[in-house]
Amino acid sequence: MKIVSVESHILRIPLGDKTFFSSQARFPERNSYLVRIQTDTGLVGWGEGGQYGPPEPVAAVIDHVFAPKLIGRDPTQPVVIWEEIYASSRDFGQKGTYIEAISAVDIALWDISGKAVGLPIVKMLGGPFGNNRILDAVRKDLKGYRETGFDTLKVKIGLLDPSADAERLKVIRETVGPNVTLMVDANHAYSAATAIRMGRLMEKYDI
Structure with a gap:
């Protein structure tokens, strides 16, 4: 199984008169970033990131930095891929946008891995607590x-x-x-x- 495409999707809903505030910022909308990873077998994985701040930076990292590294890779190796893309961006991306982007990719890869073997991710990660x-x-x-x-x-x-x-x-x-x-x-x-x-x-x- 190989990854054949990585697509970014930005979701945005204006809040209008329901705009809310923190002590330092105004939040006039709800937004989120979704990544869709397609495999050559037809399996698709979805990952989410960039919920709190603008999603465009996360999309840019995945589209221009991580996607070229993912095409052709085996998606059922999420731990290996996580380590590799983190190592490739460690000098400038140890937190913030790059970590959000890695998280979105990681979620999508685990989604594919679970579908490939027919198991919920909770079991693949060791099982739920009682x-x-x-x-x-x-x-x-x-x-x-x-x-x-x-x-x-x-x-x-x-x-x-x-x-x-x-x-x-x-x-x-x-x-x-x-x-x-x-x-x-x-x-x-x-x-x-x-x-x-x-x-x-x-x-x-x-x-």
């Missing part, structure tokens, strides 16, 4: 928060897939009851499509 153990720990922590009188909780999500995140939030809601306000923070782990899916799961579970 969710029951995680949920038991969550229940224990929540009882302590409830007993001390907290009426609002902020929960980190995005460490698991949306279905598992929704299951975790369902357990949290059942444990703390209907009168505690829940907030969630995915810490940039979700794409726009994943966030929409997560919202639908939360509605389904009445979270």
Whole structure:
């Protein structure tokens, strides 16, 4: 199997009156960068990068620096390719745009690798942690928060897939009851499509 094409896709949605701000910047739009890697067998891998800042620099790195190095390579060697493209850009790209570009390529290569062998990536990377153990720990922590009188909780999500995140939030809601306000923070782990899916799961579970 060989890589035959590397294509950049920039997604951009203006926010209009929903523009938001940080202490240092204005964010008038949501954007993301997707890379599509095509193989000679028909398998395709998708990777994502450049969500927070402008996606054009990430696209430029992949289109002009990494794509020529990827054409003709075996996509089922994501670790080897990661090391090689990182080494080739290490003198000037140890962080920021170059790392985002490497990440997008890496995701796409793992996507292809999983499809090639018919396995979810989580299993190829060693398997998931036991969710029951995680949920038991969550229940224990929540009882302590409830007993001390907290009426609002902020929960980190995005460490698991949306279905598992929704299951975790369902357990949290059942444990703390209907009168505690829940907030969630995915810490940039979700794409726009994943966030929409997560919202639908939360509605389904009445979270």
